Amino acid sequence: MLFLAPPGWGKTSLLINLHQNFELKIIYLSPLRAIAEEFYNRFPRKNDVYKPNTKKDCQGVIKKFHGKKKAFLITTCELLDDDTILNLVDNQSQTIFIFDEFHLIYYWGESFREKLWETFLGVCNTGFSVLGLSATMDHPIYEKLKKDLRLGMEHFYLLDLGNQRLKKTPAHNHFFYFKKTFVRRFLYEMNHNTHVTYLFFCKYRKSVEFWVQFFQRKKISVLGCVGGKAQEFMAELKENPNPRCIFATSVLGHGVNLPSITKIFIDYEEVNRDFYIQMVGRGGRFGEDFDLYGFNSNLFLSKKIKLISFFKAFMLDILYLRYRLNFWYRNGKQGRRIINSQSGSRRPEYCCQTTFTQWKDCLGHFLWRARWGKKNKT
Structure with missing residues (x-):
């Protein structure tokens, strides 16, 4: 089954309630260690909830998992090897596999995280029940998924409660044509609003490093997050829960819970609609209003707003930059x-x-x- 719901809808909270109210054995697979760690900490009682940190720990946890009638295992695809899955088959364990941020199995699994794709196909061919959770699933990816599942799954169900939709849309949209005008507006907001938290998405890792170093020189509290460093970022966020701004690549748009965000800045035009929805969905997760600043013109904006934004950006570029x-x-x-x-x-x-x-x-x-x-x- 594929379960689609907007960002911040409460998909993982539903899993916690499922574990508390039913006698089930569940294996939860996350594409990011930071998401797995955060999800584990949300359980009020951890008597039958396990989260191994290494492959060696995973083997010991699986033995405990076999002896339980009710258990919840939280791990990543890299820690769950093929032998562990085959042992579950041999023991005829009635287990449900849950893949969080399911769209990344195709976007990452077919490029630089092959283990995501291999683990998903391996589980599909064992006969276990599989549940995929995501907020976005583009139509070409969805058609490819249905074609792949014909090889190993007898039944496929889609529960769509809002694919590629936002739980809360931006209160104000600011559309830019020129990069320098966009940067000036960001610096203006940073200078005038000092008691809120902003989220700034960068296209490159070097841009994240640049902005973090720039504001640290000015002794302004900021945090940075790039691919492979999400777990370290969550540790820093725990020590500093209310930074002025968080700079990150698109990795922070996938499932990681953040503090209340009032303004989101995206310094490039994101062509992937799924990734764009995920990034914008970081705002308004607690029902608060938030503003969006970026270069994407295909969402949320009418033709009138685009024309006005172009004129304003063009005049500012002439007067301030050129x-x-x-x-x-x-x-x-x-x-x-x-x-x-x-x-x-x-x-x-x-x-x-x-x-x-x-x-x-x-x-x-x-x-x-x-x-x-x-x-x-x-």
Whole structure:
């Protein structure tokens, strides 16, 4: 069975209730160790709940698992080898296998995490009941899944309570065409709202490292998370539960529970609809309103908003970025020249709210340069 429901719907909470109220033997397989660790800590009583940390521990836990009528095993596909699955078959154990974040079996399992795909196919050919949990399943992936299941499964059921939908849509959508305008808006929000937590998705690991180092130099509390470091991130988040901003790659969009997020920034256009829904779904998980800032124009935005956003972004790009202007009214002193570039030699700076006089100076400077084609040497 494939169970689809929006992010934050409570799919894993349903598993805890299932274990508490029924006498079942369940093996829960997570694609990330951080998700498995977090899920294990959510159980109020752990008498019959097991979570091995190594393959050696897994073999000992399986022996205890065999002797129980009611048990819950939480692990990852890398720790559950083929011999363990065959032992369950030999003992005729009535076990239910649950694969969390099921869409990653295809997205990751067919690229760099082959063990996800191999374990799923191995379990399907043993005759055990299999339950897949996910918030998103694109149509081509769904058709491929049905084709693959014909090889080893007799029956397939789909329970769709909201595929590729959000439990709570963004209160405000801010659409950008230019990267530097997007960065300026992010720095503006970081400077003006100091008591909330933001989530910033980066395309590359180096971008995460850059932003974390940049704000740490300014002694602002931020955290970073990249692929393979999710468990370390969860440990840091436990020590610092309310950072100003969390910078991460798309790995943090899959199942990891975060504190209340008020603004989500995505600094690139995500072409994968499943991944995009997962990232946006990190906001509003507790019913709170959140804003979305990004480059994706295919979701949540009307044509009117796209046109207005394009005009605003274009004007800001002309006035702020293409020409390196000087602002003279920052805190009553002559302002610094602003150069927002991650690759530049100068550190990024940001001038906050501007007055009408500053806007007039900016526009006048732009028109002067357009007329005479000279550079401002000041």
